[in-house]
Amino acid sequence: MADRTATITRAFPRPQPTRDNAAFWEAARRGELRFQCCTPCGVFRHYPRPTCPACLSREFTWELSSGRGAVYTWTIVRGPTLPAFQDRLPYNVVDVLLDEGVHFVSQVLDVEPEELRAGLRVRAVFVPLDDEITLVKFRLDD
């Protein structure tokens, strides 16, 4: 039997852009939060997909989001977690309901666990991971 500890992923688990979502990651690298937006009906969507869930149209553009929204739900991760996140414990993870109507899982930076609550207004900020990938995080909105 293999040693359990030998099978644990040590590296930072990195998003790998695909044909379906490369436009999102390219925008994030430029400091823009963009989502697919249906051309005929104007509904935003996330995760990326070929059709509009509201009207089934396949016509869309990658539209700029305001980056503003409200915390919909949240958790404080206290461990266990992956080694890549171990030194950050405890840390928050939030679901932000953006003003465009899409849910987005992220973190709120520079906030104490006790400050988190549903409805907290936040705005997107951009944290580069490497040359290709920039993660979208949030800060309290002024």
Added chain:
Amino acid sequence: MTRIRSAHLPPLRDAAAIVGIGQTPFSKSLGLSEYEMAVDAIWAACEDAGLSPREIDGLVRYDMEQIDEEQVLAALGNPLLRWFCGTPFGGGGAASVVVLAAAAIAAGMAETVLVYRSRARGKNSGYGKDPKQGGRYWEKMPESLPGLNQWHVPQGLVSAFQEMAMISMRHRIEYGTTDDQYADVAIAFRGHAMRNPAAVMRTPMTRADHHASRMISDPLRLFDCNIETDGAVAMVVTSTARARDLRQPPAIVHAGAMAAGSHHIRLSNLLGRSRDDDSAARVARQLWESSDLSPADVDAAFFYDFFTSMVIIALEDYGFCRRGEGGPFVQDGGLAWPDGRLVCNSNGGQLSEAFIHGFNNTTEAVRQIRGTSTAQVEGCEIALVAGANTDPTGAFLLRRA
């Protein structure tokens, strides 16, 4: 069954029955391979039914099961398997395996179908590099994420229990569900486990014990989470006609349903969807409609208790109470035996008996129908078994012959 009133019965109705149940011991560490455990449990289920393993002609494989059809056949003297399939979406398939077995039997594709789950998930049992080969799947995350987990794992949301924490927190935000209500579920199920010699966790639990357990991902504490164990469970499902000649009183599959909606790993989708329009609530509607029964007819319920909070939400999904009233339903011994509002997971469930992906809850439902549970409902006629309620899922109703 005087309430049944359909003019045209669904083909699944009462067509099949669970006639054999088998399991290994449950333990934090058994020191056995998943292959050994699977075969032990399958053999025990066949013995219980009074059937030879060579009579199996159908098989349903649970999503994450590592012991595949070929391995099972090789260990059972190569029975002539003429129908097989599997369930996707983890815990969502926990009850669907029986729905699919019953569907195959109703359609004449097979007569005697095996369902089984073998898990080496005790902390010291992580023996393979593949996420599904024992241990904690999420610790073996690929370093490069092309799938939908790229949207949350890099943010630090790495595991199901953290996803469930987010879903549970939302339920608290909307309905004010409390730590005490979570404790009520944990304590009720621990009480069941204390009566069940097969259960892994049999020490008493108080409200203070629950609240003192380590917070792992707010609002979920350690005692809100299923335990991790080694063990295997198997069941034999056959036609109701054949069941009459077998050793055990049959647990007849009266109705079954499946419904696909969002999945907890795709959290942005799940949170964007109304729970009343998601998998579990849809399954519940189909189940009640196709059975001509209602929650009031259920003598014992078996929910996929991966977390205390999810039992509370399942009670709402399946219509035992209104949306938002699951917390008050379980409060103050609502799930306690024998005087609570509902007998639920009377084996101790996955919170206290063992975590065999819900299969151990199904065998307990069969024991309730047979009248052999250690927390027996007197004259149990109808039992509900449901898969995980944050996945595309399934559920079925068992009844006495």
